[in-house]
Amino acid sequence: xxxxxxxxxxxxxTTVQDKGRFGFSKYGVPKSGAMDQLSFDMAxxxxxNDQNAAxxxxxxxxxxxQFSEPTAVSLTGAFTxxxxxxxxxxxxxxxxxHPGDVLKMNYCKKGVYGYVGIKSGFLTPEVLNSRSFxxxxxxxxxxxxxxxxxxxxxxTFEKQFSSLSMNFSIDTSSLLRAYKGxxxxxxxxxxxxxxxxxxxxxxxxxxxxxxxxxxxxLNNLSPIITAPVLPGTVQLTPSGQLIVLMRDSQTTGxxxxxxxxxxxxxxxxxxxxxxxxxxxxxxxx
Amino acid sequence: MKYELQYKPYSExxxxxxxxxxxxxxxxxxxxxxxxSIEKKYDELIVEVISGYNSLLIYYASTINNLYDExxxxxxxxxxxxxxxNKKSTxxxxxxxxxxxxxPDLETxxxxxxxxxxxxxxxxxxxxxxxxxxxxxxxxxxxxxLDEKLSLPRKTKPSLTxxxxxxxIGGNQTxxxxxxxxxxxxxxxxxPLDFFDPTLSDPCFISPGDTIRFVSINEVxxxxxxxxxxxxxxEVKSVFL
Numbered sequence: 001x002x003x004x005x006x007x008x009x010x011x012x013x014t015t016v017q018d019k020g021r022f023g024f025s026k027y028g029v030p031k032s033g034a035m036d037q038l039s040f041d042m043a044x045x046x047x048x049n050d051q052n053a054a055x056x057x058x059x060x061x062x063x064x065x066q067f068s069e070p071t072a073v074s075l076t077g078a079f080t081x082x083x084x085x086x087x088x089x090x091x092x093x094x095x096x097x098h099p100g101d102v103l104k105m106n107y108c109k110k111g112v113y114g115y116v117g118i119k120s121g122f123l124t125p126e127v128l129n130s131r132s133f134x135x136x137x138x139x140x141x142x143x144x145x146x147x148x149x150x151x152x153x154x155x156t157f158e159k160q161f162s163s164l165s166m167n168f169s170i171d172t173s174s175l176l177r178a179y180k181g182x183x184x185x186x187x188x189x190x191x192x193x194x195x196x197x198x199x200x201x202x203x204x205x206x207x208x209x210x211x212x213x214x215x216x217x218l219n220n221l222s223p224i225i226t227a228p229v230l231p232g233t234v235q236l237t238p239s240g241q242l243i244v245l246m247r248d249s250q251t252t253g254x255x256x257x258x259x260x261x262x263x264x265x266x267x268x269x270x271x272x273x274x275x276x277x278x279x280x281x282x283x284x285x
Numbered sequence: 286m287k288y289e290l291q292y293k294p295y296s297e298x299x300x301x302x303x304x305x306x307x308x309x310x311x312x313x314x315x316x317x318x319x320x321x322s323i324e325k326k327y328d329e330l331i332v333e334v335i336s337g338y339n340s341l342l343i344y345y346a347s348t349i350n351n352l353y354d355e356x357x358x359x360x361x362x363x364x365x366x367x368x369x370x371n372k373k374s375t376x377x378x379x380x381x382x383x384x385x386x387x388x389p390d391l392e393t394x395x396x397x398x399x400x401x402x403x404x405x406x407x408x409x410x411x412x413x414x415x416x417x418x419x420x421x422x423x424x425x426x427x428x429x430x431l432d433e434k435l436s437l438p439r440k441t442k443p444s445l446t447x448x449x450x451x452x453x454i455g456g457n458q459t460x461x462x463x464x465x466x467x468x469x470x471x472x473x474x475x476x477p478l479d480f481f482d483p484t485l486s487d488p489c490f491i492s493p494g495d496t497i498r499f500v501s502i503n504e505v506x507x508x509x510x511x512x513x514x515x516x517x518x519x520e521v522k523s524v525f526l
Contacts, residue, residue: 022346026335027419028422128483225338227337230296250421
């Protein structure tokens with residue numbers, strides 16, 4: 001049976017995400033996909049899902065959801081207190097859901113992106129091999145109030161005795177591992193030292209495309225001939241701004257690429273709130 | 286073997302290959318052939334290749350086990366040369382309506398470059414533009430070949446919305462916005478075609494290595510082509526070069 005999750009309240013910036021699009025960068029299509037892929041993976045593992053099953057991703061302010069059919073859900077990522085029909089439910093557990101149940105969560109206490117996994121994944125349309133929302137690719141860009149998100153109902157959980165639970169929290173370390181980017185070598189010794197040692201702050205200019213950092217690294221690097229970039233690429237603009245490209249970033253760019261975050265560090269920076277400090281641990285291959 | 290390539294690790298699952306740092310059609314040719322041979326060698330579910338003007342980024346679906354093994358595999362692939370047939374390049378005719386009604390920056394652009402609208406049209410429709418790669422937005426073509434007389438620095442303050450189909454110039458580059466987007470280029474015309482269709486497995490009909498020519502159309506033709514495109518009845522004119 002096909003179930004529907006009704007969006008009673010949409011939250012601040014709520015989308016459907018999976019692992020994103022692979023193989024379409026050559027058409028200029030962003031990779032997209034869950035901002036914190038570690039928490040996303042955990043949401044699916046808890047339910048025994050396919051690793052690419054789509055989850056709802058919320059940002060700071062979670063949505064309020066009502067389920068039409070029996071299923072199980074999981075909550076991972078940004079830390080929140082959650083209630084099913086007013087009763088407290090825990091994060092990182094399998095939570096059984098009955099028809100009509102309402103899931104509410106409070107404004108997040110730690111982190112930025114939260115995930116609601118569901119048995120077998122949410123079933124919004126797949127476009128270019130992915131259900132991840134993106135303007136001009138999927139019809140929907142955000143889950144709006146009263147939208148209904150389809151899923152396949154599942155009600156055989158009751159017969160099972162064991163239930164998987166995990167102790168898992170988001171990565172809160174402030175030291176992010178990064179490789180030297182292709183243009184790192186063009187920096188002066190002093191600029192390199194600053195990148196390797198200084199503290200940087202997450203600015204309020206941050207979204208699924210990119211996170212800007214507050215501190216400036218003054219430089220006179222010339223722009224590069226437009227070249228490929230990836231999520232995790234750290235660009236240095238002529239005005240000295242550092243821009244960390246994230247999951248919805250463009251596929252090419254013209255600013256010097258001074259660092260490249262490791263896969264783990266991308267997940268970690270995604271969960272840092274505006275004003276949080278970080279520094280880079282520049283490593284060799 | 287024509288170029289001394291640089292192989293650089295980019296991340297735990299990406300390798301960057303760089304050609305000399307310039308915009309050049311011979312480099313493009315060599316780069317696209319290497320790209321094709323990499324795509325032929327690897328499963329498309331394991332590796333995707335992203336190109337820029339003078340570099341390829343080889344992106345792996347999972348962590349690369351041994352970076353240096355991959356380097357030597359790629360190097361020997363380049364060294365053995367490409368026994369691939371050079372795909373025929375297609376020349377596409379792209380209709381553009383250069384009208385002040387559709388192009389908000391046309392008048393100021395002409396004023397700033399001291400050109401009449403007719404002179405601008407003549408200069409913009411004369412060249413055969415080479416498609417280098419697709420980036421910035423889904424379906425946005427990076428073109429080479431703009432006449433220097435049409436070069437004008439980008440707007441100091443980008444426009445919040447540039448309409449879909451806008452044909453624009455920024456610095457020494459020209460391009461077509463495949464969808465509405467913020468943008469800093471000067472809009473000098475409008476093209477009624479769709480450059481990106483996410484419902485197709487091959488969402489762009491134009492490929493890197495192809496050539497395009499702009500053809501000036503009037504507003505009546507523009508509206509006619511628009512409605513044909515909407516109904517799926519318009520076929521873009523093309524010839525093999």
